[in-house]
Amino acid sequence: MSLFNTSRLVGKTVLITGASAGIGAATAVLFAKGGSNLILVARRIHPLKIVAEEAAAAYKASGLTEGGKIATIQLDVADKAQVASLLDKIPQDLRNVDVLVNNAGFAHGVDKVGSITDADIDAMFATNVVGLISITQLFVREFKARGAGHIINLGSVAGREAYPGGSIYCATKHAVRAFTEALRKELVDTKIRITEVQPGMVETEFSVIRFRGDKSAADKVYEGIQPLVAEDVAEEIVWAAARPPHVNIAELFVLPVNQASATLEYRGN
Template structure:
């Protein structure tokens, strides 16, 4: 954590969606290590217990004497009721959220246009776009009341460079980029900050989900390269959040794999 100052994050409350694995889990741990209080939100509630324990250990390892609170909240980005009630389900110490990290997202399949399954189309659009916008609206209203807050959306290089077999996923990340830029311009006259972090190839469960649990197919995606790690992207997220209040990082990335292994 010595690569950037984190005192500005001490005792802040950070809510991370999609926090059960990958970039979300890594970011949550790094925020905890920096002395923030963390709310882990994800659909797979059973996986959050391990991340919660890791966050508590990370906070102790950080030795900042700040933060230390960590809670898990079940959140389904495709379920309106789950989204509508998330604020009411936060613990008392998290009644005022300072940073929202909209990380939840997924890709389903590699089918080309004309062959895309309806259920895959719905899953990507509802999770990556509708859910992210829904969460942003909830917290923009909260942030406007306090005249403070930071929304960090996790976009993708796919929102800059589309590719065959990823038309719907790329479209969702283009939407995230457009939504984030429009939101930033809407809030430019306020102290509320808005950031879009755009990872490239990161070795997480992303490809495993995309290939419907086929580990062999997922592993081939990363064969012969040294992919980015969740921690690499987590550092960028925490760095953006730890800037002085007068500084807004509008866009970080796209981040690409540095070299082949």
């Protein structure tokens, strides 16, 4: 069965944060293939423009005639003033957002408690938690006014199980999970859908950032195991968005076949 065997995504407008690389970029391309309009948001405008071009090519190749509008917005979700101005930056013909994908987030360092810098703590919480909440609050108000909408938050296996060297990142993803669950319960009397996608090991630039640009250290994370790739997670996000309006995928926990938890994997491959 094709991922795009229905017309549920065609003409829908999807806003994706952290869309300049990794899971966000792959998700943008896949939504475009399904005929959605896109609002792509990220701090880095040059790679964001490249993703927009890739998404436009995917839409053109789909042969669809509806949807396919793409806008890019340079914005740091950790900057509250920038977030407050987001709605004003969205083109008028894309103002009615149907799906919000809160993808922006990162881990920085593997330092243990007692050695973690205030800068790393502040940066991870500002983006992974406060930024996600700030963006969500904007669109919850919009969705309530229209009586529909879908919020998809990117959680992590780190939001289910804490591990050494990840105390702050794990704390942020535990916060995302708690926030998402509370939000789902608050909106139970509406038609707004709330989803959390929780990936395990995914090979993107995530580990390079975590290891402060040390590519060799990042590569060791994936030695001996076949991890997920960005496109794998993108398929789960888009699949959840394409369910019938009365169906809500509350949580989607996805791991590589040889990973069983945050700290248990088989590396014999």
